[in-house]
Amino acid sequence: MAVLQIREAINQAIDEEMERDSGVFIMGEEVAQYNGAYKVTQGLWKKYGDKRVIDTPITEAGFAGIGIGAAMTGIGVRPIVEMMTWNFAILAFDQIINHAAKASYMSAGQFKVPIVFRGPNGPAHMLGAQHSQALESMMAHVPGLIVMTPSTPYDAKGMLKAAIRDDNPVIFMESEMMYGQKGEVPEGEYLIPIGKGDIKREGSDVTIIAWTKMVAVALKAAEELQKEGINAEVLDPRTLRPLDEALIIESVKKTNRCVIIEDSWPFASVGTEIAHRIHTIAFDYLDAPVEKINSADIPMPYAENLEHEALPNSEKVIAAVKKVLYR
Amino acid sequence: MKEEKKKNIQAPWADLKLSNEKLIKIYRDMLLIRRFEERAAQEYGKGKIGGFCHLYIGQEATGVGAIAPLREDDFIYTAYRDHGQAIARGMSSKGCMAELFGKVTGVSKGIGGSMHFYDLSKGFMGGWGIVGGHPPLAAGSAFATKYQGRDSVTICFMGEASTNQGVFHEILNMAMLWKLPIIFICENNGYGMGTAISRAMAGEHLFEKAAGYEMARGAVNGMDVIEMYREMSVAIERARKESLPTFLEARTYRFRGHSMSDPGQYRTKDEIDEYKKRDPIETFGSDLKQWNILSESAIEKLEEEIKAEVQEAVEFADASPQPSIDVLYDNVYA
Ligand SMILES: Cc1ncc(C[n+]2csc(CCOP(=O)(O)OP(=O)(O)O)c2C)c(N)n1
Ligand SMILES: [Mg+2]
Numbered sequence: 001m002a003v004l005q006i007r008e009a010i011n012q013a014i015d016e017e018m019e020r021d022s023g024v025f026i027m028g029e030e031v032a033q034y035n036g037a038y039k040v041t042q043g044l045w046k047k048y049g050d051k052r053v054i055d056t057p058i059t060e061a062g063f064a065g066i067g068i069g070a071a072m073t074g075i076g077v078r079p080i081v082e083m084m085t086w087n088f089a090i091l092a093f094d095q096i097i098n099h100a101a102k103a104s105y106m107s108a109g110q111f112k113v114p115i116v117f118r119g120p121n122g123p124a125h126m127l128g129a130q131h132s133q134a135l136e137s138m139m140a141h142v143p144g145l146i147v148m149t150p151s152t153p154y155d156a157k158g159m160l161k162a163a164i165r166d167d168n169p170v171i172f173m174e175s176e177m178m179y180g181q182k183g184e185v186p187e188g189e190y191l192i193p194i195g196k197g198d199i200k201r202e203g204s205d206v207t208i209i210a211w212t213k214m215v216a217v218a219l220k221a222a223e224e225l226q227k228e229g230i231n232a233e234v235l236d237p238r239t240l241r242p243l244d245e246a247l248i249i250e251s252v253k254k255t256n257r258c259v260i261i262e263d264s265w266p267f268a269s270v271g272t273e274i275a276h277r278i279h280t281i282a283f284d285y286l287d288a289p290v291e292k293i294n295s296a297d298i299p300m301p302y303a304e305n306l307e308h309e310a311l312p313n314s315e316k317v318i319a320a321v322k323k324v325l326y327r
Numbered sequence: 328m329k330e331e332k333k334k335n336i337q338a339p340w341a342d343l344k345l346s347n348e349k350l351i352k353i354y355r356d357m358l359l360i361r362r363f364e365e366r367a368a369q370e371y372g373k374g375k376i377g378g379f380c381h382l383y384i385g386q387e388a389t390g391v392g393a394i395a396p397l398r399e400d401d402f403i404y405t406a407y408r409d410h411g412q413a414i415a416r417g418m419s420s421k422g423c424m425a426e427l428f429g430k431v432t433g434v435s436k437g438i439g440g441s442m443h444f445y446d447l448s449k450g451f452m453g454g455w456g457i458v459g460g461h462p463p464l465a466a467g468s469a470f471a472t473k474y475q476g477r478d479s480v481t482i483c484f485m486g487e488a489s490t491n492q493g494v495f496h497e498i499l500n501m502a503m504l505w506k507l508p509i510i511f512i513c514e515n516n517g518y519g520m521g522t523a524i525s526r527a528m529a530g531e532h533l534f535e536k537a538a539g540y541e542m543a544r545g546a547v548n549g550m551d552v553i554e555m556y557r558e559m560s561v562a563i564e565r566a567r568k569e570s571l572p573t574f575l576e577a578r579t580y581r582f583r584g585h586s587m588s589d590p591g592q593y594r595t596k597d598e599i600d601e602y603k604k605r606d607p608i609e610t611f612g613s614d615l616k617q618w619n620i621l622s623e624s625a626i627e628k629l630e631e632e633i634k635a636e637v638q639e640a641v642e643f644a645d646a647s648p649q650p651s652i653d654v655l656y657d658n659v660y661a
Contacts, residue, residue: 034521034593057491057527058458058519088457091492126377126429128440130456298659302440303429304377305649 001186007040007179009153010118013160014041014080016189018048021078024164027054027063028082028119037084038120038179064092064117068100068169071115078164083119086135086173092117093138100169101144116163118172121149122213122263123300125177126307132300134264136211139171140241140273146170146194147240151215153183155238158192166194175213197244199251203233206257206321209248209274211236214261214312221317232321240270248274249282256287257324261312266294288324293317338618339553343560350620351629353395353552357387357608359633360411363420366637367410367427371587375645376427379456380441383411385582386514388607391415392555393482393512393577396563400477402450404465405484407442408514409454412484416451418444424640430647437650438658450479458519459485459492462511466498469509473570480566482510482559487576488519490536491527499574503540508566510559511537511574514549516581521593537574549577550607553614580605 004012018024025048030037032045032055045053056063060083067079083089089096096117103111123132140147146168150156156174163170200215201222210218215236222232235251237244252258258278260271275290296310340350364382371380383390386408394403394415405412413423418434426433427441434444435454443454452468455461465483472479489495490513502509515533517524524533537544543565547558555577562573580602584591615621621629 030521033526037520055522055526057522058488059491059493061493091457091459126440127379128443128456129438130442130460131379296655298656301438301650301655302378302435302443303431303437303650305429305652306438306655309652309655 001184003182004153004185005179006150006153006156006174006181006183007038007042009157009185010040010160010174011042011044012185013157013164015044015047017161017164018044018052023076024078024080025052025054026080026082027056027067029056029058029084031055031082036082038176040179041082060088060091061095064089064095065099067115068095068103068113071113072103072111074112078114080116080118080164083117085119085131085176086121087131087133089117089119090135096145096169096171097142101142104168105144112167113169114167116160116170116172118160119174120176120179121173122175123295123307123311126302126304127300128302129299134262134295136173136240137264137269139173140270144169145241147173148194148238149173149211149240150238151178151200151212151236153181153185155192155198157185158190159238161189162191162194165191170194173212177213192238195239195242195244197235197237197239197247199233199247200236201232201234203231203255205231205255206259206324207233207235207248207251207255208259208261208317208321209235209237209271210261211238211240214263217312217314217317218261221314221321224314224318225321230321230325243274245277245281248278252278252282253285256285258286258290259293259317259320259324260290261293261317263295263312266292266297269294288326291320291324293320339614343553343557345556347620349395350615353391353556354608354611354615354621355629355633356391356395356415357552357611358629359420359636360387360391360414361608362633362637363414363423363640364410366641367424368583368587370427370641376441377429378440379407380427380587381408381585382581382583383408385602385607386516386549386579387411388552388555388611389512389514389549389577389579390484392552393484393559395556396560397482398479400450400479402452402465402468402472402479402481403484404452404461404468404481405454406458406461406486406489407454407456408486409442409444413444413446413451413454416446416449418446418449418451420636420640421643424644425647428644428647429649430644431650432643432647436654459489459494461485462489462498463494466502466507466509469502469507469572470505473508478508478567480508480510480563482512484512484514486519487513487515487517487524487533488522488527490533499537499540499542502572503542506570507572508570509572510562510566511572513574513576514579515576516579518581518585518594520585520589523593534574534576542572542574544574546576546578549579550605550610552607552611
């Protein structure tokens with residue numbers, strides 16, 4: 001099996017879908033001639049040319065809207081809109097939330113919006129407050145949007161292909177820190193359906209729920225915990241909306257304990273929603289309240305020591321696991 | 328030849344009320360910015376500075392020429408390429424270097440970083456990372472000073488690529504509609520990251536974007552610090568006396584990559600070399616020599632002085648402590 005970086009896996013997904021369907025195109029800042037700010041679109045402009053790999057001006061609201069409008073016409077156009085980072089996509093939230101997310105509903109189903117907004121999300125390293133935001137909870141709040149957050153090259157490819165083929169607006173959130181991360185990707189086509197989570201590590205004592213960058217943190221914590229005889233299960237929902245509730249409940253019924261890790265802020269987060277669902281649906285199975293580890297509830301500071309302190313890490317996860325195990 | 332030239336033409340600044348001290352200060356500021364940032368690039372390479380770091384090298388005349396004619400009670404807004412303007416506003420090289428190092432002695436106490444330099448006491452309002460995000464704030468500052476009956480002006484630097492954002496047009500409209508005392512200085516360095524302006528903007532004359540709002544406007548040679556000073560003086564007068572906005576397109580060039588991580592394959596070495604021939608510091612330096620404001624040895628002395636200042640700034644930044652973990656939750660709310 002080929003070993004690919006996440007950026008290469010995403011690139012393959014885009015490339016294959018563009019080859020398969022001439023209605024698929026990609027646009028965004030620096031996606032064409034520069035090969036992408038994070039080199040995700042490497043080689044695509046060379047292969048497909050100006051018509052289908054389109055450099056835009058720095059106008060997030062404008063080109064998001066052009067993508068939505070193009071998708072809505074119902075004549076086979078399926079845009080992929082790259083946001084250089086999700087921090088900048090905030091400028092396009094009006095288009096995404098007020099327009100893309102509502103077109104199908106308000107038109108009583110006449111409009112479909114087959115579009116993917118994708119790009120890196122979440123803190124990277126010392127980028128300061130305006131460039132270090134994990135915004136998945138904001139997007140997941142909105143009915144009408146699908147939110148996907150891959151954590152491996154294999155998942156990224158299969159999930160993105162499913163996202164491109166779906167008829168709804170999909171928010172696809174990657175991580176700058178993970179683009180170089182490698183993993184096996186099989187030859188040949190596969191799709192990972194929207195709304196399907198995955199067990200990244202089986203265990204029996206506690207369920208750790210994490211997505212994108214936090215999956216690695218969870219796995220590291222699980223390895224450490226194993227040394228102390230604690231057998232942790234690591235569950236990656238992969239899609240945050242719609243959530244694979246069945247998988248989560250099944251795992252918690254088995255382990256009776258749960259810790260959720262996110263690098264977004266704690267207030268009204270996806271983790272809050274997951275914890276609520278576990279508490280209401282699987283209350284009788286729980287041996288401890290669900291714990292949540294988040295980034296500190298602050299705009300991200302620049303200084304290295306402060307940033308480190310603000311972010312979730314495996315030590316914090318281990319402590320939370322021990323708390324739910326009363327150890 | 329030289330003697331003759333001197334007799335026949337006026338010094339470029341002859342029409343401006345600029346003392347020799349002020350001229351030298353302008354030169355010194357540009358040189359300090361250059362040397363400060365060259366050193367910052369080295370320290371970045373050593374891992375002392377993290378994150379994004381956007382250098383101003385090549386554009387010094389724009390910032391210094393625009394800020395030099397300001398009063399102390401005026402306000403300055405800019406984007407993430409902010410080191411040069413901070414230094415031009417008199418923020419200490421120690422405080423600026425310490426901010427880059429993420430230290431508590433930095434101008435934003437290590438919380439802001441390269442893109443977020445602030446000093447309210449000097450009217451230096453920063454330091455903003457979202458392209459097109461800060462011009463509305465700058466217009467708000469002009470609104471506030473007018474509201475309070477003060478005759479302060481606000482100047483707002485922005486990259487040419489930010490003028491493609493929708494909010495830019497909203498703000499030009501309101502600035503003119505409400506006659507705000509503001510000067511928009513669009514630093515047209517030809518590129519937004521790897522995208523040449525011709526690939527991102529319809530139309531050729533950037534400053535004419537202000538024409539739709541019937542705002543006073545024009546293009547300036549941003550590589551010429553005296554021309555910047557002259558045009559800014561006119562615009563400042565207009566803002567202060569008549570409470571009217573101005574849009575200036577300063578044509579300039581960045582000699583370095585967009586940020587420290589830019590391989591820069593979107594432009595040719597020839598193009599960069601062509602612009603380097605118009606190096607704003609060298610050009611102004613040779614004018615100052617020609618008009619006997621600064622001798623060669625005086626320039627060398629300045630170089631030495633600045634070298635020592637930058638060295639001191641690095642040592643200060645290195646020796647300063649990181650912020651204490653205790654401040655993590657400070658200032659989220661006032
Ligand atoms: C809204 C937004 N989109 C994208 C970016 C990423 N980005 C940072 S600087 C930049 C280029 C801006 O160019 P310009 O306005 O000309 O300023 P310059 O860098 O040339 O000084 C881009 C695309 C951003 N910071 N904010
Ligand atoms: Mg520019």
